[in-house]
């Protein structure tokens with residue numbers, strides 16, 4: 001079997017959907033980084049994949065992904081009771097209605113401040129501005145102090161960790177340095193909170209993670225605590241990718257602008273779901289077969305890599321009529337089926353590895369996409385193409401706006 005690592009690195013998002021088409025819709029068999037790999041697809045496959053008797057996460061993620069995106073010892077790498085106890089921490093922090101409401105307030109404040117600054121500038125690059133305002137909002141909300149000037153560096157580091165996880169060159173190096181820097185800073189804050197030399201509000205992310213006890217009843221070591229604080233703030237800043245896609249969508253399909261700008265709440269939610277479905281972000285998730293398995297006519301030997309195709313499933317014409325048409329209407333008046341819309345994984349977020357940050361992602365998009373739609377600005381000539389070969393991708397220009405008013 002030929003190893004596909006190079007093909008994946010060079011074809012990006014198209015790699016798995018192409019391979020699936022060539023296999024006639026059957027599971028794709030290949031090798032990645034020398035390991036036997038089977039890629040599966042569809043809502044039934046989601047349920048198969050998230051059964052812990054089938055797939056384990058421990059040792060599934062390659063070191064370059066851990067050392068950039070997630071961090072060593074992250075919740076992503078745990079199984080069984082250790083995972084359950086750590087996951088409860090994220091669910092409590094990220095699914096609380098009051099907390100989400102307060103986050104929306106922080107987002108509003110930071111958007112207003114940023115908007116005011118933009119009106120005095122010749123041009124702004126939305127991606128950079130969005131990552132900065134999201135950094136300020138999520139750090140405030142999480143109880144993480146940002147000294148003067150620290151917001152810019154923190155935003156750059158958090159973006160670098162996401163931008164570099166799937167590349168082998170300088171982006172990977174930047175991502176590793178960014179992680180080392182931010183882990184050290186936040187581990188220092190955790191130690192200071194525990195010793196009483198620093199305070200953070202009760203219930204805040206920083207305080208709650210610093211006080212969290214694992215399945216063994218012990219506090220997390222400061223490094224692991226820092227990794228998990230970063231697993232809240234980094235992906236929240238990553239919603240800058242989706243916000244930039246939202247600007248792209250409003251530019252390409254301006255007919256959606258009015259309904260959003262008018263404050264149509266159900267439409268804002270449908271728009272947010274369609275942004276997450278339509279635009280490419282996470283290509284797939286992976287784990288290791290916990291036993292010899294059988295799926296869709298294929299034997300999957302114990303220990304082999306199993307990939308669940310997320311991007312391909314979100315564009316499967318059997319699940320989404322005209323999948324390459326941007327149509328928020330497909331979500332109007334109905335919430336998506338749990339295992340059909342999978343931009344942030346599938347299954348039950350409390351019990352499985354599904355992303356616990358979907359409500360935060362939706363809160364950011366539902367709060368800020370209407371503000372973006374109400375903002376007046378010009379879109380000068382620029383390269384708005386979205387290269388599918390690059391993971392993660394975005395409009396090449398970052399979405400430049402002039403004459404913001």
Ligand code: HEM
Nearest residue numbers: 075076232235236238239281282285344345353355357360
């Ligand atoms: C930018 C939009 C986001 C995307 C595309 C995204 C995507 C994902 C994906 C694909 C997974 C893996 C699911 C799996 O392994 O089965 C995941 C897990 C996770 N996400 Fe997100 N996510 C986003 C935003 C967020 C936010 C805003 C937060 C926190 C505030 C967050 C926190 C996490 C955590 C902690 C996990 C690990 C869960 C576990 O292993 O049990 N994510 N996310």
